[in-house]
Amino acid sequence: MHTRWTIASVLIIIASAGAAGRAFQAQQAGVDSRPPNATGQTPAFPGQTRAPEHKSGVAYDVVTAAEGVENPWGLAFLPSGKMLVTERPGRLRIVGTDGTLSPPVTGVPPVDAHGQGGLLGVALDPRFASNSLVYWSYAEPRGDGQTNTAVARGTLVDAAAPRLENVQVIYHQAPSMDSTLHYGGRLVFGRDGTLFLTQGERSITPGRMQAQQMDSLLGKIVRINADGSIPKDNPFVGKEGARPEIWSIGHRNVEAATLNPSTGELWETEHGARGGDEINIARKGKDYGWPTIAYGIEYQGAPITGGITAKDGMEQPLYYWDPVIAPSGMTFYTGDLFPAWKGSLFIGGLVTTNLVRLDVAGERVTGEERLLTDLQPNRERIRDVVQGPDGALYVLTDNAKGRILKIVPKK
Numbered sequence: 410m411h412t413r414w415t416i417a418s419v420l421i422i423i424a425s426a427g428a429a430g431r432a433f434q435a436q437q438a439g440v441d442s443r444p445p446n447a448t449g450q451t452p453a454f455p456g457q458t459r460a461p462e463h464k465s466g467v468a469y470d471v472v473t474a475a476e477g478v479e480n481p482w483g484l485a486f487l488p489s490g491k492m493l494v495t496e497r498p499g500r501l502r503i504v505g506t507d508g509t510l511s512p513p514v515t516g517v518p519p520v521d522a523h524g525q526g527g528l529l530g531v532a533l534d535p536r537f538a539s540n541s542l543v544y545w546s547y548a549e550p551r552g553d554g555q556t557n558t559a560v561a562r563g564t565l566v567d568a569a570a571p572r573l574e575n576v577q578v579i580y581h582q583a584p585s586m587d588s589t590l591h592y593g594g595r596l597v598f599g600r601d602g603t604l605f606l607t608q609g610e611r612s613i614t615p616g617r618m619q620a621q622q623m624d625s626l627l628g629k630i631v632r633i634n635a636d637g638s639i640p641k642d643n644p645f646v647g648k649e650g651a652r653p654e655i656w657s658i659g660h661r662n663v664e665a666a667t668l669n670p671s672t673g674e675l676w677e678t679e680h681g682a683r684g685g686d687e688i689n690i691a692r693k694g695k696d697y698g699w700p701t702i703a704y705g706i707e708y709q710g711a712p713i714t715g716g717i718t719a720k721d722g723m724e725q726p727l728y729y730w731d732p733v734i735a736p737s738g739m740t741f742y743t744g745d746l747f748p749a750w751k752g753s754l755f756i757g758g759l760v761t762t763n764l765v766r767l768d769v770a771g772e773r774v775t776g777e778e779r780l781l782t783d784l785q786p787n788r789e790r791i792r793d794v795v796q797g798p799d800g801a802l803y804v805l806t807d808n809a810k811g812r813i814l815k816i817v818p819k820k
């Protein structure tokens with residue numbers, strides 16, 4: 410039977426081509442015009458990915474606040490204005506306000522610095538001014554190639570030869586795995602003084618499959634008290650077969666987290682595979698889906714698990730990227746130095762070698778901007794971003810000769 414081309418059908422074809430064109434233009438309006446790695450995936454709601462580009466037009470200078478730090482991973486400001494910085498190979502240093510590096514702080518337990526492992530996140534006790542306690546996360550060697558993420562704390566003595574005293578290991582992820590990948594490692598204190606640790610699932614298949622298992626600490630965000638004991642109001646306390654440290658489940662590899670200054674909730678960003686980096690609000694007892702649901706595809710190109718992006722009982726990311734940024738480090742800007750950035754969410758991009766700025770309205774991302782794009786020629790990956798007490802933004806670059814960059818208003 411011949412198709413009869415009527416005027417009406419031609420008009421329908423022209424109209425639908427116009428709609429496709431407009432959809433393509435809408436995609437082009439995001440900051441990344443490359444096509445997604447996964448074809449045929451649909452966001453769960455409008456604006457879940459590819460927010461429109463919003464150039465804030467803020468003029469800034471980038472100052473090198475310190476250099477010669479080896480693969481810096483985490484940064485915390487001391488009340489003195491000095492910085493505490495971790496170097497992934499296993500050293501903790503104090504950086505003076507003039508940028509001078511202290512000798513390595515002694516007392517740090519051994520770390521396994523292969524692959525993505527080493528000395529990772531760092532945080533000050535909320536009562537640091539009176540107790541001088543600092544906390545750090547790291548890849549813990551367990552023999553026979555087995556490692557796990559761990560958390561230790563100690564009393565910091567900031568002297569000419571700085572040291573940690575009364576060091577205690579307060580948390581070990583279990584089980585240990587023969588993998589050098591996906592340690593997670595951000596430490597964030599909640600408003601109630603409990604300590605969140607973001608983790609990964611160690612990447613290898615046996616670890617990945619445990620992200621949904623309640624008797625495993627892989628692929629979980631955990632919440633502990635500052636002494637390592639378990640908060641009584643954790644969601645799975647007293648539940649048979651579930652680890653009481655668990656706060657939320659179904660995470661792939663979380664290297665960025667911060668408290669939302671308006672709500673006090675824990676916002677986190679996690680790595681996807683090829684496509685599928687996510688922003689989530691990690692809520693008590695919730696399941697963030699990995700590896701059952703995911704955006705993007707496997708590195709080798711196959712669908713992830715069943716190739717589905719949504720399932721009842723599993724949380725949708727509030728935002729995702731495909732292609733990925735490889736997120737590490739995040740902070741909401743609350744300072745006065747950059748009024749136009751107040752409320753923006755800043756996230757470090759490892760693979761994009763730039764700093765991502767997002768406009769956030771409630772629980773939605775409404776605009777995206779890429780800053781520090783001139784780091785690209787030297788492949789300076791951004792590992793962490795922290796707001797300083799002066800309201801400037803401080804950024805760590807992940808190189809053997811890494812830098813601490815300070816972003817200030819243009820003179």
Ligand SMILES: [Ca+2]
Binds near residue numbers: 702
């Ligand atoms: Ca997810």
